[in-house]
Amino acid sequence: MINLEHIVKRFYVGKPNELEILHGIDLKVYEGEFVSIVGASGSGKTTLMNLIGILDRPTEGEYFLDDVDVCHAPDRELSHIRNKKIGFVFQTYNLISRTSALKNVELPMLYAGIDRKTRRARAKELLQLVDMEERMQHTPDELSGGQKQRVAIARALVNHPAILLADEPTGALDSVTGRKIMDLFHKLHKEQGITIVLITHSNELAEETQRIITLKDGEIIGERKGSISCC
Numbered sequence: 008m009i010n011l012e013h014i015v016k017r018f019y020v021g022k023p024n025e026l027e028i029l030h031g032i033d034l035k036v037y038e039g040e041f042v043s044i045v046g047a048s049g050s051g052k053t054t055l056m057n058l059i060g061i062l063d064r065p066t067e068g069e070y071f072l073d074d075v076d077v078c079h080a081p082d083r084e085l086s087h088i089r090n091k092k093i094g095f096v097f098q099t100y101n102l103i104s105r106t107s108a109l110k111n112v113e114l115p116m117l118y119a120g121i122d123r124k125t126r127r128a129r130a131k132e133l134l135q136l137v138d139m140e141e142r143m144q145h146t147p148d149e150l151s152g153g154q155k156q157r158v159a160i161a162r163a164l165v166n167h168p169a170i171l172l173a174d175e176p177t178g179a180l181d182s183v184t185g186r187k188i189m190d191l192f193h194k195l196h197k198e199q200g201i202t203i204v205l206i207t208h209s210n211e212l213a214e215e216t217q218r219i220i221t222l223k224d225g226e227i228i229g230e231r232k233g234s235i236s237c238c
């Protein structure tokens with residue numbers, strides 16, 4: 008499904024310098040897998056995730072997402088694929104404050120031109136899935152960190168993505184709440200068959216995935232099996 012070959016990422020940091028952050032990444036993630044990416048701060052995890060999520064393009068290398076040649080496809084096709092196939096979850100939730108949980112989840116569907124009735128029904132269904140149906144009229148300010156992350160996960164799922172990319176989703180949460188969010192990912196993986204790529208600083212949570220990829224200084228230095236068996 009996700010196939011990265013010899014990916015290099017450089018950032019332009021003012022003439023004449025370019026900073027090379029990823030130095031030739033080869034990575035395949037198969038449909039239905041639950042994979043984690045670990046590594047020290049600054050090792051390039053988010054940079055890699057942004058490339059996988061087509062939020063950025065590699066400087067060199069090849070990236071095929073299913074049969075799409077991401078490095079050579081036009082921007083319009085890429086944003087279409089991103090919206091249809093990929094859901095994003097971030098450490099900082101990225102919810103709109105002063106807007107209810109329900110409306111936050113509805114918003115991507117509004118942009119997609121989906122009618123109000125369908126939007127509302129889908130948002131309610133997803134808030135139920137993440138156990139937030141009783142709080143759907145609350146604004147983010149009225150929710151705990153774990154609850155906000157549940158709403159953010161519901162929002163990430165609106166377009167039925169095949170892939171969920173989660174960048175430190177439990178990073179701002181205490182361990183008990185983080186545990187519950189991880190249980191939710193397990194549920195989504197198991198019951199909905201979603202492919203999940205998770206960045207985490209927690210070795211304990213990474214161990215629970217099917218495969219753990221270790222990044223160091225922009226290179227994959229290790230890959231091992233986690234504790235849950237493959238599909």
Ligand SMILES: Nc1ncnc2c1ncn2[C@@H]1O[C@H](COP(=O)(O)OP(=O)(O)OP(=O)(O)O)[C@@H](O)[C@H]1O
Pocket residue numbers: 018019020026028046047048049050051052053054055
């Ligand atoms: N747009 C950019 N321009 C220049 N340098 C960048 C840019 N984005 C990231 N970097 C650099 O790339 C390196 C890797 O950053 P990245 O955010 O991918 O690391 P990370 O492993 O996700 O770190 P953390 O765990 O702290 O979030 C860092 O040194 C960072 O400063």
